Amino acid sequence: MQQWRLTPWATFSTARMLALTFGAMMYVTLMNLVFLSFIGLPLLLAALLIPTYRRQMRRQPLRFGALGVACAVIVVCVLWKIHRDNQLNKAHHPQLEQDVQLDGLPLPAGAKLNLRTLEPLDAQGRPQPHGLRSLYYAKFASPHTINGVEVTELQMYGSGPFSKMLLSRDQVVAGWPCAGGTWVTLDIADEDRLQPSRWRFSACTLVTGADVAGVKWPDSSEVRQYDGRFSIDTIGLASPAVVIQGIALSDLSLDLDEQRQPGRWRGQLAQDLTLGDWHYPRGMRVRQDTPGTLMFSPSKSDCAQNLRTGETLDAGRSIQQRRESGAVLWIKPNAGLGVADW
Template sequence: MVAALYASHFILIYPYGIFSIRMPLFNPADSTSHAITLEGVVFPAGSKVEFQKESLWTEHPVSAVAPHPINAGSLRIRSLDKQRDSTLSVGLATAQSIEGWTCSAAQPAYFSVGRGANGGPSTWRLSSCRLIDGVRQAGSSWPAGTIVSRTIENSIEKWLVSWPGNSASPETWCNETLTVDGYKLSSFFGSYDKQHRLETWDGTACRRRANGQDDYVRIEKLGPHRFKETKVSAVD
C-alpha cells in the first residue's frame, strides 16, 4: 500500500485499487489540555484552538481564544487568528495604545508580521484598528466607527484615518459630528504622516444658502491653509 496526501484528500493506493479519504483542512476549535504557542504567544490550557492539518499525522494551530486576557508582548489580548495572507487578526482584551493610536476592543485589530533575522522573534506592526470613540488623538476626537490603517504612498509610509460617518443618506448629510481644521464634517478621510501629523484630507458638510436651502459639499485640504469646496448636491 502507498499513501499520499493531496490537498484535502488522503489517497490510499492498493495493488487492487485507489481509495480517497476526505480529510478536513481545519479541525474544529476545541479546548486544549495544555498550553500552545501561536505566533510567539502562549495560550494557556483551556484555550479554544483551531488547527490546520499539514498531513494525516501533523497539524499546527491557526487560531486561538484564551479563557482570560493574556500577554502578547506589550499587548493584552483575548484571541489571535492567523489569516491566509499571514495578517494577524487580534482580539484586544481592552482598549489600548498601539503605535500611538488608541485602538478599541470592540473590533479586532490587524497586524502584519515581520520575521526576525536569523530566526529571531517576529515583530508585529499595526495594519488597522478601530479607534476608541471620543478620545482625542491626532488633533481630533473621533466618532464611533473611525478606522486607522497603515499604507504606503510613493514609497512613504503614512496613516489613513477614515470615518464614513453620516454620509450614507440625505437624511444624515447635515449631522456634522466631527470637527477638523475648524470645519464641521459629516464624513472624513485623512492622510497623516508617521508622526500622526495631518497632511491632506477630504470630507463632506452642509452649507446654508441665503434662501435657507442647504447644499451638500465636499471639502478638500490640498495643503497648508489650502482648502477647496465643491457642491455635491442640494439637500432636500
C-alpha cells in the first residue's frame, strides 16, 4: 500500500491554517462577548426598574450578579481602551499652539503634525527620535516657507531616503520651474531630516508649458535627478505632442548632464515621418544617442518601409540614420542595442 507523507512545507501550511482558524474563532468570540456586554448591561439595569423582573433577579442573586459584574468589567475595559487610544492618537497628532524650531526646521503655530512615536527607546532598547523629532507629516494652516520654498504640506518618511513637499504655487525649486499644487521629492539622509539646507532635490512636476532644454513641456511632465544627472519625461501616450529638433513626439524622455545640457532622448513619433528613403508611421519608436543621428525601432504593430526599394523593416531590428541627410549608418538586430522587442 502506498503511503502518503506530508512535506515540511505542507505541515507548516496546515499548522498555519489551524492557527489562523483558531485566531479567527477567538476574535469572533471576543467580539460577541463585547457586543453582548454592551447590550446586556443596560438590559440588566433596566430590569431592576421593573418589579416583575426585579423579583425574579432577587431569587437568583448570584447568577444575575455575576452576569452584571462580567458585563460591567468588559464594558469598562473597552471604554478605557477607547479613551486610551483616543488620548494616544491626540498625542501622535498634535496641533502646534506656537512656533517651534526643530534644529534647522521651523514649524509654525497652527501646523497639524503626525508623529511616528513618543517612546525614547525602540523595541531593541536603543535610543530613537521621538516626540516632535519623529515627525513624518505636517500640514500647515497657511503657506509656510522651508528653505526658500513655499509649501502647504511636508511628508517625511523616516527610515526612507525620500520626502516630499507640496508646493503652494508655481515656483523655482533647485533651478527647476515646478508646478504649484504638486509634490517636490527630496533626497534626505537620516541625519539631515531636520536640516532643510542639506535636503537634495530629487524630482518635481514642471509648470505646464515650461521651456526647458529648448522644449516646451506639456502638463504633468516630470524632472528627476539621479547621480547628479537629470531626466525629463512626459507622462503617458495621451500627453500632448512635444516637438524636439523639429520632430513631434509622444512619451518623450530627455536626459540632461550635470550642467543640465540636453543629451540622449527617446520617444514615439506623434505623426508620420519620412527621413531619406525611409518612411516611419506614427507610433514608431525613435531615439537619439549621439547628436546628428536618429535610431528607429519598429514594433510588432508597425514597420518602416523604404519608399525607393519597397523593403520593410519589421520588429527585431533597428535602423540608424543621419539627422540631416537621412543617410543610413546601419541596420542591426535589437540585441545589444538596449531595445525591447514588442
